[in-house]
Amino acid sequence: MDVLETLDIASWRGPFGAAVRQDAIAALERGRVLFFPHLPFVLRDAERSLLTPELSSGRAKNISLDPSGRLKHDAAAKDQQILLQAMMQRFAADAVALVGGLFPAYAAKLERARTSYRPVEIAGRKYSATKDDTRLHVDAFPTRPMRGRRILRLFSNIHPGALPRVWNVGEPFADMAAKILPRVKPPMPLAAWLRAATWQTRGLRSRYDDLMLGLHDTAKLDMDYQRATPKNEIAFAPGTTWLCYTDQVMHAALSGQFVLEQTFHLDIDAMAEPARAPIGVLEKMTGRALA
Ligand SMILES: [Fe+2]
Known part of the structure; x- marks a missing residue:
């Protein structure tokens, strides 16, 4: 399996040539990971003080910045908070420029969602099975109904030393769904309505959201699948960037x-x-509209 599409881009801002853009969108939509080995997100000198796991509040895996500029789950002092916000905003702006430049056809429909900073080592952390992102999964979140919309994520390894971000990438979405979907249990009929009514989710979940969460949970809980399924280990070195549809690419960090x-x-x-x-x-497999 050739899961990576390597792009020799060295700038966050285009213009990018037509051939590059065409290769990029074809590979991305076919479920490959776009890999930018020469596209580092470079920290400013003062921002190097942000390279510490102490910044994380410990309540969540990641520090997040919503598009309005609000920070969540950080334990930073006020001056560090200002630095952190500025670094994450700059990264977000670079990410918007890159994705907008590579995929001009997306621009009008692309919504910038959360930015996250992940300063804590993944290996050795303990989570419940369905929250354990070292198991292969597609992204699906109980609190965030997508109703068929896509989840596109861009990552940059900013480790100051040599530590890579190591991922497994699994089989194509359709192959995974063919194995896992028959075992996804239908949700309780009132569950979606109740979750929305009690403000646990932003908006009503669709059948699509239930199936995606079912695929996410069922795959993570199935240790035989996790062991036997084909996988490619990829080490993303510091100074590299990568991008993929995480609702489509089976991935594990x-x-x-x-x-x-x-x-x-x-x-x-x-x-x-x-x-x-x-x-x-999924609509083709189930023969019905899902959102
Ligand atoms: Fe994920």
Whole structure:
């Protein structure tokens, strides 16, 4: 399996040539990981003080910045907070420029969601099975109904030394779904309504959201699947950047520390090939509309 598409881009801001853009969108929508080995996110001198796990509040895996500029889950003092916010905003702006430049067709429908900073080493942390991101999964969140919209994520390893971010990338989405979907249990009929009514989710969940969360949980809980499924281990070195549809690419983050991540949401009608979206694949498999 050739899961990586390497792009020799050395600047966050285009213009990028037509051939590069065409290769990038085709590979991305087919479920490959776009890899930018020469695209570092460079910290300013003062920002090097942010390279410490102490910044994390410990309540969540990641420090997050919402698009309005509000920080969450940090334990930083006021002056550090200002630095942290500025670094994350700068990363977000670079991410927006790169994705906008590479995929001009997405621009009108692309929503900038959360930015996150992950300053804690992954290896050795203990989580419940369904929260354990060292197991292969597609992204799906109980509190964030997508109704078929895409989750696109850009990552940059900013480790100051040599520590790579190590991922496993698994089989194509359709292959995974063919194995896992028959075992996904239907949700309790009132569960979606109740969650929305009690403000546990932003908006009503669709059948698509239930199936995606079912795929996420069922795959993570199935240790035989985790062991036997084909996987590619990839070590993303410091100074490199990568981008993929994490609702489509089976991925697991095994180890590493100090990564910045930007999430985007995208309507599927902005895609070059909307039928390749998970909702297209799942609707074909189930023979019904899911959102
Ligand atoms: Fe994930």
